[in-house]
Amino acid sequence: MKLTDLVSRPARPAPWSEGDNIPWNDPDFSRRMLEQHLTQEHDAASRRSETIDAHVSWIHNDLLGAKPARILDLGCGPGLYLQRLAKLGHTCTGIDYSPASIEYARREAVREGLEITYQLADLREADFGSGYDLVMQIYGELNVFKPADANLILRKAYAALNEKGVVMFEVQDYEDVRREGLAGPGWYTSAAGLFSDQPYLALQENFWDETAQARTGRYYVVDCASGEVAFYAQSAQAYRDEAYVALFERNGFQQVKILPAMSPDLSLPRGNFFPILACKSCLE
Numbered sequence: 001m002k003l004t005d006l007v008s009r010p011a012r013p014a015p016w017s018e019g020d021n022i023p024w025n026d027p028d029f030s031r032r033m034l035e036q037h038l039t040q041e042h043d044a045a046s047r048r049s050e051t052i053d054a055h056v057s058w059i060h061n062d063l064l065g066a067k068p069a070r071i072l073d074l075g076c077g078p079g080l081y082l083q084r085l086a087k088l089g090h091t092c093t094g095i096d097y098s099p100a101s102i103e104y105a106r107r108e109a110v111r112e113g114l115e116i117t118y119q120l121a122d123l124r125e126a127d128f129g130s131g132y133d134l135v136m137q138i139y140g141e142l143n144v145f146k147p148a149d150a151n152l153i154l155r156k157a158y159a160a161l162n163e164k165g166v167v168m169f170e171v172q173d174y175e176d177v178r179r180e181g182l183a184g185p186g187w188y189t190s191a192a193g194l195f196s197d198q199p200y201l202a203l204q205e206n207f208w209d210e211t212a213q214a215r216t217g218r219y220y221v222v223d224c225a226s227g228e229v230a231f232y233a234q235s236a237q238a239y240r241d242e243a244y245v246a247l248f249e250r251n252g253f254q255q256v257k258i259l260p261a262m263s264p265d266l267s268l269p270r271g272n273f274f275p276i277l278a279c280k281s282c283l284e
Helices: 027-038 049-063 080-087 099-112 147-160 174-182 241-250
Strands: 070-074 091-096 116-120 132-137 161-172 186-190 200-209 214-223 229-237 254-258 273-279
Touching: 027 099, 049 080, 049 132, 049 161, 070 080, 070 147, 080 091, 080 099, 080 116, 091 099, 099 116, 132 147, 147 161, 147 241, 161 174, 174 200, 174 214, 174 229, 241 254, 241 273
Parallel strands: 070 091, 070 132, 091 116, 132 161
Antiparallel strands: 161 273, 186 200, 200 214, 214 229, 254 273
8 A cells, every 4th residue: 555545545444344354374473473472561462471370270270170171272372371271281272373473382382391282273264173171262352253253163162172161262342342443543653563673653543333333443554664554454343241142152052151350259340351151061
C-alpha cells in the first residue's frame, strides 16, 4: 500500500473480510513476537512468570488433582505453560502457528531435559492426536477464529480427549471484545517493535459489528524511511455466557462451567479473560 491508499480504504470492513489474523507465522514477525512473549515488562503476549506459575499450580492441583496427565496445549506459544507442567510430571504436547515460538520451545525442552512434543501448525489443519486427559487453550485465542473455525477446533479437541478428559479454554469476555471494537482510532511510533525492525508509524482503527457480534482492528504500519504501508487486520468474535455454553455443548461437551479466573478462589471478580471447563462424557 501507499499512504494515498488510506484515503480510499473501505469505510467499514465486515469481520474477517480483510484477513484471518495478523501473520504470526511470518518468520520475522514471529521472531519479534517471541520477544514480546518472553518479556517481563507486560502481559500483552504471554503473562509474566508469576502469573503463569499461579495458573500452572491451579491446572496441576485443581484440574488434574496433582496426578500425571497427558496434556495438549492449543496455541502453546513458546511453551511457557508446558515447560512447567512437564516438570510436574505431565506428558505434554503443544501446537502453535509461530515458527520462532516453536523453535524456542523445542530448544528449551532440550536444555531442560524435558520430553515435550511440539508441532508447528495451524490449529484448523493440525492433527491433534488422541487420548488426552486435558486439552487447553490460554488467553482468548478461540475468539479470534471465525465461528465456523471455532466449532471445528472444539470438535477436534473433543475427539482428542479420552473418555474422562476435560477441556479448559480461557476465553475473552463479551464486553471486553465489544469495548475494543468501539474504541477510537489511535497511533504510535516506534524505533523498532512488533511490526518492524526499522522505525515505523502504526495507525489503528477499530470497528464493532453489532449484527455479527464481532470486532475488527485494522493496523496500518508506515515505514518511516520509504513511506511504504503494510496492512494487517484482526477480528474477534464476542460471545455472551449463554453463547459460550451453547458453543461447547454443540460440539459434544457436557457440564460446561464458567469460572471467574484460573484460580481456586471462586470469589474473585471475573477478568477480561476467564476459563471455561467442560468434560467429554463426565464419567466419575
